[in-house]
Amino acid sequence: TQLLEQSPQFLSIQEGENLTVYCNSSSVFSSLQWYRQEPGEGPVLLVTVVTGGEVKKLKRLTFQFGDARKDSSLHITAAQPGDTGLYLCAGHGSGNTGKLIFGQGTTLQVKP
């Protein structure tokens, strides 16, 4: 069974601090996706990482895919209150049916 474990589950920091969220698995994924979910809304895709070792940047967010394609990280530099939300990692299941397997999410609170 493919599983994704995210850590930490909750993170409360002050504006301006840096943080890293981790997404780990014992399984190899062809790609991993990071979503952000606001209360009362569906997940919204932030980025997809496909190649082992790949690094993608989205403004103050840096996403990395592990060399072995079993893990990924999200690093936020100089966090702002607008970054507050639920961050989810997800990977495609092995059956090529589009099924996404989600981590349990990291709830980030950035205090002004």
Place this chain on the structure above:
Amino acid sequence: EPEVTQTPSHQVTQMGQEVILRCVPISNHLYFYWYRQILGQKVEFLVSFYNNEISEKSEIFDDQFSVERPDGSNFTLKIRSTKLEDSAMYFCASSDQLMSNQPQHFGDGTRLSIL
């Protein structure tokens, strides 16, 4: 930007009743999905649907669940006899390709409350 729309946003139903959750995927998308998220838990895959048939379903998707694309635009999830444990947010998603680097676009969900 095209989006996936879901109705209703909140559905309250008595246990044992049938419920139909509706979704309008993005118009040129071919692959459709339902996920659910029980409060405080992870988003869980229910079913994927392509070419008018189920591609994959999870263990959660038992005989009480069914999906349909009745008219080429709507994609529905039916629960025949609801149970208390069916209370959750239900998300519909669609994509235009199956390739693993292609995004799934999610609706804002239907909150299903079973009394």
